[in-house]
Every structure is written in structure tokens, then in C-alpha cells.
Amino acid sequence: MSTTDTVRSAPAESRRPATGLRPRRSFRADIQALRAVAVMLVVLDHLGWVPGGYVGVDIFFVISGFLITSHLLKELTATGRIRLGSFYARRVRRLLPAAFTVLAVGTAAAMMWQPYDRWAASAAEMLASTFYAENWALAAKAVDYSASSESATFAQHYWSLSVEEQFYLAWPLLLLALFWVAVRSRKANARVMLIGIAAALVASLVFSVVITSLSPSEAYFVTPARVWEFGAGALVALGLGCRTLGPRRAQAIGIAGWALVAFSAVTYNHETPFPGWLALVPVLGTAFVILAGSFGRRPALGKVLGWTPVQYLGDVSYSLYLWHWPIIVVAPFALGRTLSPLDKVLILVLAILLAAVTKALVEDRGQKSVFLTASTRNTFGAMAAAMALLAALCFTQVQAAEFRGEQDERAAAAAALQPCRGPAAMAPGADCGDRFGPITAAGSPEARKYWKTPPECERSTEEARIGLLCDFSKGTTDADVVWLVGDSHAQHWQAAVFAAAKQRRWIVKTAMAGGCPVADVHFIGFNGHTEAEPAQKCRDWARRVTTAVAEDRPQRVFTSAFARKVAVDDGSGTSGTEQIVAGLHRTWQRWTDAGAKVDVLADPPLSEGVRAADCSVLNVAAPAKCAVERGKAQPLDPLVLAAQSAGNSKVTLVDLTDYFCDAEKCYNVIGGVAVYYDPMHLNREFSELFWPMIVAKIGKD
Numbered sequence: 001m002s003t004t005d006t007v008r009s010a011p012a013e014s015r016r017p018a019t020g021l022r023p024r025r026s027f028r029a030d031i032q033a034l035r036a037v038a039v040m041l042v043v044l045d046h047l048g049w050v051p052g053g054y055v056g057v058d059i060f061f062v063i064s065g066f067l068i069t070s071h072l073l074k075e076l077t078a079t080g081r082i083r084l085g086s087f088y089a090r091r092v093r094r095l096l097p098a099a100f101t102v103l104a105v106g107t108a109a110a111m112m113w114q115p116y117d118r119w120a121a122s123a124a125e126m127l128a129s130t131f132y133a134e135n136w137a138l139a140a141k142a143v144d145y146s147a148s149s150e151s152a153t154f155a156q157h158y159w160s161l162s163v164e165e166q167f168y169l170a171w172p173l174l175l176l177a178l179f180w181v182a183v184r185s186r187k188a189n190a191r192v193m194l195i196g197i198a199a200a201l202v203a204s205l206v207f208s209v210v211i212t213s214l215s216p217s218e219a220y221f222v223t224p225a226r227v228w229e230f231g232a233g234a235l236v237a238l239g240l241g242c243r244t245l246g247p248r249r250a251q252a253i254g255i256a257g258w259a260l261v262a263f264s265a266v267t268y269n270h271e272t273p274f275p276g277w278l279a280l281v282p283v284l285g286t287a288f289v290i291l292a293g294s295f296g297r298r299p300a301l302g303k304v305l306g307w308t309p310v311q312y313l314g315d316v317s318y319s320l321y322l323w324h325w326p327i328i329v330v331a332p333f334a335l336g337r338t339l340s341p342l343d344k345v346l347i348l349v350l351a352i353l354l355a356a357v358t359k360a361l362v363e364d365r366g367q368k369s370v371f372l373t374a375s376t377r378n379t380f381g382a383m384a385a386a387m388a389l390l391a392a393l394c395f396t397q398v399q400a401a402e403f404r405g406e407q408d409e410r411a412a413a414a415a416a417l418q419p420c421r422g423p424a425a426m427a428p429g430a431d432c433g434d435r436f437g438p439i440t441a442a443g444s445p446e447a448r449k450y451w452k453t454p455p456e457c458e459r460s461t462e463e464a465r466i467g468l469l470c471d472f473s474k475g476t477t478d479a480d481v482v483w484l485v486g487d488s489h490a491q492h493w494q495a496a497v498f499a500a501a502k503q504r505r506w507i508v509k510t511a512m513a514g515g516c517p518v519a520d521v522h523f524i525g526f527n528g529h530t531e532a533e534p535a536q537k538c539r540d541w542a543r544r545v546t547t548a549v550a551e552d553r554p555q556r557v558f559t560s561a562f563a564r565k566v567a568v569d570d571g572s573g574t575s576g577t578e579q580i581v582a583g584l585h586r587t588w589q590r591w592t593d594a595g596a597k598v599d600v601l602a603d604p605p606l607s608e609g610v611r612a613a614d615c616s617v618l619n620v621a622a623p624a625k626c627a628v629e630r631g632k633a634q635p636l637d638p639l640v641l642a643a644q645s646a647g648n649s650k651v652t653l654v655d656l657t658d659y660f661c662d663a664e665k666c667y668n669v670i671g672g673v674a675v676y677y678d679p680m681h682l683n684r685e686f687s688e689l690f691w692p693m694i695v696a697k698i699g700k701d
Helices: 027-046 051-080 084-113 118-132 134-144 156-186 187-215 227-237 247-267 276-293 308-315 317-335 340-366 368-375 376-415 424-428 494-504 532-552 578-595 638-642 684-688 689-698
Strands: 457-459 468-470 483-485 506-511 523-526 554-561 566-568 597-601 649-653 677-680
Touching: 027 051, 027 247, 027 308, 027 317, 051 187, 051 227, 051 247, 051 276, 051 554, 084 118, 084 156, 084 376, 118 134, 118 156, 118 376, 118 597, 134 156, 156 187, 156 227, 187 276, 227 276, 276 468, 276 532, 308 317, 308 376, 317 340, 368 376, 376 597, 424 554, 424 684, 483 494, 483 532, 494 684, 506 532, 506 684, 523 532, 523 597, 532 578, 554 638, 566 578, 578 597, 578 638, 597 638, 597 689, 638 649, 649 689
Parallel strands: 483 506, 483 554, 554 597, 597 649
Antiparallel strands: 457 468, 468 506, 523 566
């Protein structure tokens, strides 16, 4: 799973299991079975075995809505109020001890086995998880193109816990407000509650459908898009439709509910727009199962649901949820290999064992602690202290990463002077020994960021038509003006262009937007995303940039794009490749007509989709194991086709593929330098070392 591989999962509270399915006053074995099914769907999804297992999140949310609303309504009915302090303290004692334990252990495991350049991201998400804001942190990343290729952290699955905690914080206040309205208006409590909760459900569902269509990655994490799922459980808690069900009808509804859950888990996958209206299937399925077992009715599939292993999994579901994902994330690094099917089975077994221990020693003891249960003050004081300790651990992790980065930065600066460093090892006639050996002097994570800019650059003020204005002229009065335009695959060349600019004393202007090509095409999407509003913004921006470059009349324009992932459709019926090629020709012609030379930087060989994202870090001693056949890594590219067929003497193709690949294979470590920053972009150091090759390709001005 990524973000751009994001985690689709969620746990909920668990209760003590019963030996059978006969109803008790305080226990619902069918709900316990729902928990077991939900957590196993989530785990199997993360292990890659059930494509739609992420619907476990919806099951958990409906259960939480039902149980919490039931408890709060019981207190409201009996006393006319809710003791908020006691309610929140119970949630703290129930959920935080295990959650904080796993965060602390996960941090230690990440620092022990994962590369230090991932520590800062882990610390940031651990901090967000500690304060139950992880879902919003991931939502922000989901709409941040520069973060779309980041690897998952061990704390990423805490997003769903964050949603639940936010629900726990707000829901009692809503019920109190509705109760107050009922009292003031002298209306029946149940009716006011029903209307209020139904209104919240409908509003949230509409929001979920809309945002899923407009911004599906963000929609998955934001709380308002999930409230209606809790609300569905709340309506069942209010008794909606429960009393009118006879035994046979209840059995039929229960079976239908399980069928809906199974259908969504098997037929949905990670390309399914979610949550939106499609989440109605698992939500209604869960609500049907809960409804069918209400008012003392024997639930459907009782013998299966009452099976001891099923009930036990429901009992440890919370701890199982907490443990499984950190193990999945860290295990490849600890083992030094991609996970095999046997590894995944062992991970499942280990997660269940850790869940059992955590349930007995942390969850149960946290709820029964004499100190914590003595007063709400003790509970909240302990919570604050634990949060402070975890925040300190996050700070320590970041500081340790920075210290390691400074050491590597000094080593990289010294190594950069070596003649066989990076792409220079692939130069014709170079005698560089093992060109594809291990990384030497990797440099700091900050220095590897392809978007990092030197001090000569400042944000442009030209009506926001361009991004950066970088003056490398050193006071030269007739300095050439050079543009760098395109998407992030132009941006990852900027280090090389800036280095060349220092040598040639250029003034460089940049205009770059992630996933947005500068071409006269009817752009509709990038990398599978085809939302209408972003596509229109991209088209408008590309037109402004094209005009700005032509009006500026620069001496030279460098441009690039991840054209393989661009989707276009002008309604002409011609292929997307033909449309992109023609659109690039029109754009480049405008610039050359204005007197510019256009240098087309061919896209580097692919890494995403052709090799495992963590191949380099799992094969540190022998990165050549990650080599990919040249034809697979560098398939036909519309950008190169456009440059080759431009028929314009002022358009030059700068194709540096031979510095990434030999005759047979393309590599991810060359000359002791990592080629890629992430699966889609070049490492800044590797890019910067290309400047002599680019200067040689474009010739003299």
C-alpha cells in the first residue's frame, strides 16, 4: 500500500467474547464476529490477498456508531445528561495504552531497520497519530503531488483511529444538542434524535459522494466524508426498523448483510472510487447484520459466528489492527528481501500473537488500572504525559536523522569530485570498475530532493505566471535568459540546468506544475486521475506559460514531461500519442517563432512499475539486482517521438538514456549514486551531475 500507496483500514473497540450466541444484556456475539471479519479483511488486504479488504474500515465505523450511540442514549435517557469527562476518560483508558505502546515500539523498529532518510517522515506521522490527526495529515499528502510517491510509514494506519477519536469527541456534543432541542421544543426525544442524526447522515453522504468524485485521494481520509457511516450505526441504535422485524425476516436481512460485506470485499479494489456511494454496500451490510441481531433475536449464521476462533479474533481485533501494519512495513527491511507468501503467513501469525499479549497486558490492564480509574484527572494527566513522551521521541528521531544526514552530506561533497561519480561512470571510454556497485556517500535526504533550489533563486513576482527567477549571471550585462518548463519531470532536471546555468551565466526562469504538461492539448488527466477541475486548471496554466515564454523571447527553453502518463482527448478520435505529439509541436513552434531554441529533455528510464519501490534499500550491497531490461524500463515515449518528428531546426532532443542504461539493462545505482529520489523522479545529486552531458548535447550558444 502507497499514497500515493495509502492504507485502507480501521479498527474499533472490542468486547469480551461469549461462549455462544445467545444474547446477553451487555454482549453481542454477532458484533464481535463483525469485528473479527473486519480486522481480517483489513489485514488480508494489506497482505495483498483480498483486493477490497479495506471495507473493514466501514464495518468498524458502523459498529462504533451503533455502540457509542447506544451507550450515550442510555445515559441520556436515564439522567438527562452525559458526563463528558467520564466518557472521554473511558475512551482514553480503552484505546490509548495499546495505541501508544505500538507507536513507541514501531518507532524503535523503524530506527533499527529502516534507512534513516525515512525517519523524519515516520516521526511526522507518529506525531500526527499521537494527537489523532493522522487522517488530515494523509489527506494533505494525498493532494500534494510532491508527496504522492512517498513510501508508507509504520503509523499510517492510525488515520482511521484518528477519524474515530474525532467522532468520539464530537458525537456526544451532537446528542446533547439534540436532547436540548427536544426538551426546549417539547418534542419526543426519539423523534428529534432520529431527525437530527438522519440530517447529519444525509449531509455527510452527499459530501462524501461529491468529494470522492472531485478529489478521491483526499476523500478517503477526511472525517466529514465518513460521518454518515457512524450515523448508519446510530440509526440502528435508535431502533429504526428493529421492532417490526419478525424472526424469519431478521434472518434474511442478516444473511443479506453478510452477503453485501462479502461482495464489496471481493469485487472492490484499490482502483474503486471510495468511499462515495459505493461505501453504501458494506455500510448497509453491516447495519443489516447488527439490526438482525437486535432485541434479543438469534443472529443469522449463528453457529459460524459463535465459533471460538472467530470470537477470539473479535476480542483481540483492536490490538491485531495496531500491530499488523507496522510489521508489514518494517519486515522487508529486517529480512532484507521482498516479502514471500510464507513471510506473509508468518507476519499474520506474529501479529495475532502480539495482539494476544497486548490485549492481556496493555488493553485490559489499562482499563482496570487503579491509578487511572481513580479519577478523570489521573487519566488525562497520564494521557498528556504519554503524548509528551511520544513527541519527545519524535523530536529525537528527527534530530538523529539530521545528524546522519550532515555526515552523509560532507561525504557526498567529497565524493562528487571523483571522476566516476554518478552518470560519468557511463561516459564512453570511462574506466570506472564496478559502475553498478553500492551507493557511496549518499548525501542527506534534504540534498536528494529534486525540487531543492539554490540561493540564486527567488519566487517570481511576474503575475504568478512563472515559478522561480534564478540569476546565475554574476552581473553579466547581456546574460542569456533560459526557461525550464513542464511538469515534475522537468523539475527533476532543474539541478542539472542550474549547474549548467552557473557555468554559462544564464538567468533561468521556471514554470512547473506536477502532473501538468506544457503542451497545446486537451489535457484530461495524469496517471489515471481524470478529475475535471484539476484538468481545466492545468490547461489554463499551460496556456499562460506558453504565452509567457513566447512574450519573454528567451534564448533557450528546456522542457520535459512525463508524457507516458498524460491523458488527452480532443474528441478527434486520433490516438492520445498523436494528439500529444501534435500539441507539443504547436507549443514548441510558438517558442521557436519567438527566437528561442528548444531543448527537449527526454524522460529518464522508468522505475515505478518496473521494479519494487524498495529494491535499492533491500539490496544495499548489490543494487545491480534491481536492474531492469532496457526495453521494459524505457518504452516508447511520446515526448521523444515529438522531438524526433518536429521538423524544426531549433528543436533539439537531449536523450541521455545511455547514461542510465547499458545495451541490455537500466540501473538504479550508477557510479555510487542513487539514480532515483522516489519511484517517479530523479535523485537531485544524480541529476546535477548531468550538467556537462547536457551542455555537450546542446552545443555552443
